[in-house]
Amino acid sequence: MSFIFEYLKHPRRIGAIAPSGKCLSRKMMQPIDFTSAEVIVEYGPGTGSFTNHLVAEKNPDTSLILIEQNEHFCRQLNNKYGDMENVHIIHGYAEDVETYLDEYGFEHADYIISGLPFTSLPEEVSDRILTATISAMGDAGRFITFQYSLVKRHFFEQYFNITNYLREFRNLPPAYVLVMKSRGE
Numbered sequence: 309m310s311f312i313f314e315y316l317k318h319p320r321r322i323g324a325i326a327p328s329g330k331c332l333s334r335k336m337m338q339p340i341d342f343t344s345a346e347v348i349v350e351y352g353p354g355t356g357s358f359t360n361h362l363v364a365e366k367n368p369d370t371s372l373i374l375i376e377q378n379e380h381f382c383r384q385l386n387n388k389y390g391d392m393e394n395v396h397i398i399h400g401y402a403e404d405v406e407t408y409l410d411e412y413g414f415e416h417a418d419y420i421i422s423g424l425p426f427t428s429l430p431e432e433v434s435d436r437i438l439t440a441t442i443s444a445m446g447d448a449g450r451f452i453t454f455q456y457s458l459v460k461r462h463f464f465e466q467y468f469n470i471t472n473y474l475r476e477f478r479n480l481p482p483a484y485v486l487v488m489k490s491r492g493e
């Protein structure tokens with residue numbers, strides 16, 4: 309229920325009335341090589357749909373940095389994951405990802421997983437987030453997000469090369485997982 313309440317208070321920032329389902333969450337994990345990842349960042353974990361899978365699958369030494377702007381969700385994340393080693397919960401903004409990586413002693417993230425609602429966020433906010441993401445993932449990192457349609461594909465292509473689209477039909481509505489990398493310019 310907390311999701312609906314938060315959505316009603318801040319519809320553009322929350323962007324969905326319910327958390328992502330298990331099938332989509334599993335599909336979001338598919339592109340990640342958990343054996344080699346040193347640091348994984350998650351934007352907008354909300355109540356932890358993707359985080360549950362990340363903490364279950366990641367190597368104990370892999371650092372996981374969760375960046376969530378909503379105070380209520382942050383409290384829930386702290387209750388669920390606050391005691392876990394190498395899991396860092398930040399009440400802050402995805403656009404400041406480089407500052408948070410730096411605070412924990414990392415230059416780049418191997419994977420940045422996003423649950424952010426790019427369709428409803430103001431375009432200038434999306435621009436700040438995606439520009440910061442390019443620097444935060446460096447040349448080798450991957451940026452993974454989901455969309456309910458491919459209308460924003462060209463928007464993402466201004467920032468990244470899209471290397472893969474994974475379709476998940478067992479989600480309401482069906483979704484695409486987009487895997488992106490640096491354009492290498």
Ligand SMILES: C[S@@+](CC[C@H](N)C(=O)[O-])C[C@H]1O[C@@H](n2cnc3c(N)ncnc32)[C@H](O)[C@@H]1O
Nearest residue numbers: 324327328352353354357376377378401402423
């Ligand atoms: C659609 S919900 C997704 C939650 C979860 N990842 C899921 O899939 O169920 C979007 C989340 O992004 C968060 N969010 C929106 N803008 C943000 C920003 N600039 N930085 C960090 N989190 C943000 C919202 O508070 C919300 O928790």
